[in-house]
Amino acid sequence: MDKFRMIFQFLQSNQESFMNGICGIMALASAQVYSAFDFNCPCLPGYNTAYSAGILLAPPLVLFLLGLVMNNNVSVLAEEWKRPPGRRAKDPAVLRYMFCSMTQRALIAPVVWVAVTLLDGKCFLCAFCTAVPVTVLGNGSLAPGLSRPELARLLARVPCPDIYDGDWLLARDVAVRYLRCVSQALGWSFVLLTTLLAFVVRSVRPCFTQAAFLKSKYWSHYIDIERKLFDETCTEHAKAFAKVCIQQFFEAMNHDLELGHAHGALATAPAASAAPVATDGAEEEREKLHGITDQGTMNRLLMSWHKCKPPLRLGQEEPPMGNGWVGGGPRAPHKEVATYFSRV
Amino acid sequence: MEKFRMFFQHFQSSSESVMNGICLLLAAVTVKLYSSFDFSCPCLARYNALYGLGLLLIPPLGLFLCGLLANRQSVVMVEEWCRPAGQRRKDPGIIRYMCSSVLQRALAAPLIWILLALLDGKCFVCAFSSSMDPEKFLDFANMTPSQVQLFLAKVPCKEDELVRDSPARKAVSRYLRCLSQAIGWSITLLLIVVAFLARCLRPCFDQTVFLQRRYWSNYVDLEQKLFDETCCEHARDFAHRCVLHFFASMQSEMRARGLRRDPEPPEMPNGLDGDGSRKAHLRAVSSREQVDRLLSTWYSSKPPLDLVASPGPWACGLNHRAPTGAPGTRLSQHTDL
Numbered sequence: 001m002d003k004f005r006m007i008f009q010f011l012q013s014n015q016e017s018f019m020n021g022i023c024g025i026m027a028l029a030s031a032q033v034y035s036a037f038d039f040n041c042p043c044l045p046g047y048n049t050a051y052s053a054g055i056l057l058a059p060p061l062v063l064f065l066l067g068l069v070m071n072n073n074v075s076v077l078a079e080e081w082k083r084p085p086g087r088r089a090k091d092p093a094v095l096r097y098m099f100c101s102m103t104q105r106a107l108i109a110p111v112v113w114v115a116v117t118l119l120d121g122k123c124f125l126c127a128f129c130t131a132v133p134v135t136v137l138g139n140g141s142l143a144p145g146l147s148r149p150e151l152a153r154l155l156a157r158v159p160c161p162d163i164y165d166g167d168w169l170l171a172r173d174v175a176v177r178y179l180r181c182v183s184q185a186l187g188w189s190f191v192l193l194t195t196l197l198a199f200v201v202r203s204v205r206p207c208f209t210q211a212a213f214l215k216s217k218y219w220s221h222y223i224d225i226e227r228k229l230f231d232e233t234c235t236e237h238a239k240a241f242a243k244v245c246i247q248q249f250f251e252a253m254n255h256d257l258e259l260g261h262a263h264g265a266l267a268t269a270p271a272a273s274a275a276p277v278a279t280d281g282a283e284e285e286r287e288k289l290h291g292i293t294d295q296g297t298m299n300r301l302l303m304s305w306h307k308c309k310p311p312l313r314l315g316q317e318e319p320p321m322g323n324g325w326v327g328g329g330p331r332a333p334h335k336e337v338a339t340y341f342s343r344v
Numbered sequence: 345m346e347k348f349r350m351f352f353q354h355f356q357s358s359s360e361s362v363m364n365g366i367c368l369l370l371a372a373v374t375v376k377l378y379s380s381f382d383f384s385c386p387c388l389a390r391y392n393a394l395y396g397l398g399l400l401l402i403p404p405l406g407l408f409l410c411g412l413l414a415n416r417q418s419v420v421m422v423e424e425w426c427r428p429a430g431q432r433r434k435d436p437g438i439i440r441y442m443c444s445s446v447l448q449r450a451l452a453a454p455l456i457w458i459l460l461a462l463l464d465g466k467c468f469v470c471a472f473s474s475s476m477d478p479e480k481f482l483d484f485a486n487m488t489p490s491q492v493q494l495f496l497a498k499v500p501c502k503e504d505e506l507v508r509d510s511p512a513r514k515a516v517s518r519y520l521r522c523l524s525q526a527i528g529w530s531i532t533l534l535l536i537v538v539a540f541l542a543r544c545l546r547p548c549f550d551q552t553v554f555l556q557r558r559y560w561s562n563y564v565d566l567e568q569k570l571f572d573e574t575c576c577e578h579a580r581d582f583a584h585r586c587v588l589h590f591f592a593s594m595q596s597e598m599r600a601r602g603l604r605r606d607p608e609p610p611e612m613p614n615g616l617d618g619d620g621s622r623k624a625h626l627r628a629v630s631s632r633e634q635v636d637r638l639l640s641t642w643y644s645s646k647p648p649l650d651l652v653a654s655p656g657p658w659a660c661g662l663n664h665r666a667p668t669g670a671p672g673t674r675l676s677q678h679t680d681l
Contacts, residue, residue, distance in 0.1 A: 206423040
């Protein structure tokens, strides 16, 4: 268990590497699903193209949406997009950064599916078997003798070896080899193009917008972390709230019992000895409540968190009054630089 | 547990070993990709050469770009190249070293693909069967030139009815495979000899410069990683304080409205011991503008590599005054503390 925990910690310590891991897994899953999928070309003139187009395009769409869903940044992005500005202005650059990084990762599995489909060739063969140049590849002299629908019907059966009956016109192997060659060429070109695009985007970016990129990356991490910490703080608060509530209830019951049954010393002695312990625990819990102690206030807090997030400015603490800086005016951040720097 | 932790730490401490790991992974992926790829030569006159040569050259190009993409140091190198000089001058030697190390590692996977393709022979046979000289083989004496061309184009396809069980096809195919394997092994030998010589003879030339460049390129990489990690820690502390502030401000708002029942509000996480480190960590940089300024300064003017002379090199960046200043003025600002 410890081993697993360490591995998860290692992956999560860098959230980007965790997302990269998920990407890699989805890409492998995509290739595996393709190889497990049983491709059945219908071998009918109108249906071939529709079936192949469906196989080529629908699973990538599904994989793309799945990639977005599995990325927990989607809800963070949506929240940040829809929230009212309140005291914290919205930064479109941060939203764009989050959207771009999510989309890039979600696009990997669909690209793998399309590449594998094209390199395998079955889909392309099924879609374009009716467009094979018979005059060049087969017995061109016999082709004009057939009407167009008949030719189409004949050629549509190329992907199905057990029902193909056109060897007199065009050898099936020749057509299959030709179409596979074209399909594989398209597949490799697609792979090359995608890698080239990714390479250009990745390598050229630092030359243009590096400062803005660093800012957007920082604030997008910040938004994610802040949301998590807020949820954790709320959970702690709810726990403390519940504990204090229940303690108060028991104390009230106890008090009622004391008032109701006049057992005098017997009842008060244990109560008195228990009281200091109870107040210590209660004090700790009350501290955790941050002063929010009723439902109305808590509801108002939650609404305020959504409608009006606090500004990104923590300088409410007084700076040390060492050398005549009297509050107000610009604070002197460089005073604390030594402390900050020494930590690095 | 200790073993795992040491293993991960070792990996993360040296970026070179991480890069070597990625390089090996990509090489393994290349081998798997080649073996699972279904090679099917079109066996048509003009298409053979295109297909064969295309398969020999285009996947390596794609693998080379993948190798560059997968290597984090390529981005670090471009960043180092494009950054403004600021207080830290740029050393072109370091950039050249990083470039050569990135390129060497990225070339491994494409070379493996090319060597596998040559040693296997299918690509070569497909590409060059049509351009064989029929006079080398006696079996073509009785065929017309167009028949010969058709035959040669179909040599890579063993099952085609025109060339099935034909001794001429086997002869041509064997010849081309032999040639392909000879070229493959020669290239392998050449690469190994070149690598061996480069490795053995390098200490004879500029060893000190090499050591310095290797150190500083590793440093640049680690510094970038540490900066990212520190930013993450900072963001976490910032968020923590922000959230607590928010709760406290709600509480003071309630107090102001006279709605609170407790006479004395509980203190914020008090005492500098538990939270003191966090407070100190954040105090310098605790607003959006300051964080933005910190990040712009990190980009436009990295601190000089001199920790002893200037105790507060970041002071220039975080000041409202001009960023460049003599060390004397910087020190005097700090003596004001």
